[in-house]
Amino acid sequence: MNKLIYIILLFAVFFAACNKKPKPIVDQQNKAYYTCSMHPQVHEDHDGNCPICGMKLIRVELTDAASANTITLNATQLLLAGIQTDTIREENTGIEKTLSGTVTTNENTSAEFSARLPGRVQQLFVRAVGEKVTIGQPVYSLYSEDLQEAEKEYLLAKQQQKVLHNPDIDYNQLISAAENKLKLWGLSVSQIKSLAATQKVAATTTILSNVTGTVSDIAVHEGDYVTEGMTVLKTQGLNNLWVEAQLYASEAENYKENALVNVSFPDLGGQIIKGKVEFINPELSEASKVDLIRISIPNPQGLIRPGMQAYIALSGGNNRSLAVSASAILTNSNGSVVWVKNTNGSFSPRMIKTGAGNQNYLPILSGVSAGDVVVTIGAYLLNSEAIFKKGSDQMDGMKM
Known part of the structure; x- marks a missing residue:
């Protein structure tokens, strides 16, 4: 009798299990999240307002698992982050002499x-x-x-x-x-x-x-x-400015008027622009016996202001190779990485290897190719956004 009761209960459990509908498997990986353009550290799984400033959250799409290392920013986020890019190309990676100069007004435009x-x-x-x-x-x-x-x-x-x-x-x-x-x-x-x-x-x-x-x-x-x-x-025109610096008389003969040089600005995050040697004073200063060199630089956006400090990189040699801007490289114990702009406007990290160069450009050994567009200003912000998104540093586990 007990055996019969046991068999009946077993069949009851079996039929109950068969009639139970299976629950769909929930994809734990969200296809999108919501963040604030003013506070990108905010990540929500639903629409609403920012808990910090009250602004409406914006939706950020994650297309698939392969996009875990990809960051897509809308126009507002790009503007707020101040993202700037440069194209991989040949540059002078030889030894350079760096002069400290000061931005002044271009008297020709006064x-x-x-x-x-x-x-x-x-x-x-x-x-x-x-x-x-x-x-x-x-x-x-x-x-x-x-x-x-x-x-x-x-x-x-x-x-x-x-x-x-x-x-x-x-x-x-x-x-x-x-x-x-x-x-x-x-x-x-x-x-x-x-x-x-x-x-x-x-x-x-x-x-x-x-x-x-x-x-x-x-x-x-x-x-x-x-x-x-x-x-x-x-009045003075600010669309074109001068950077004035001093160098020793023995060095002046190595530089010619109309030569192109790299000029960087510490107040603008090390941004590098091309300048042209416009004037080298033929007379030496009586007191210090140094020579004045004047570089003409464009300023179409008005970001550069008279009085700013500038560094002028004067090439001592002509060692040209495929190079990446030094400001584009993020480095930790895992190696060096740059953020590359994809054809669809998104950004992805990429491990690279570089050789010895100068303070502005480093020769590329592997990782990126000529024509690739890399982020020169704003890479740290992209990396921070990726850490919020993935939960770890983007360089962890990456291979060349």
């Missing part, structure tokens, strides 16, 4: 705006150093009796031509002479046309800028009297 006629400054429209001015922009309003008389002469010549019709007088010549005088004193064509249309001489006249640049000095104040030729303000 300009001075001067008063063209005497008068009293009623109102200044450009008030602060650092403001940008363009040609045609109002600079100040001027009360000038001389200008008022010139405007009256112009209106009188126009009126005489219209009323008198004297064949012995060349009214066009009179009008042209009066108009040219106004132009020489700083009035624009539109201002002269407006004067002719209203036929009224205003108490003050707005003087427009004939220079473009960033204001470096303002020499007058409201209420000041200006004379002809007196400096009103000075």
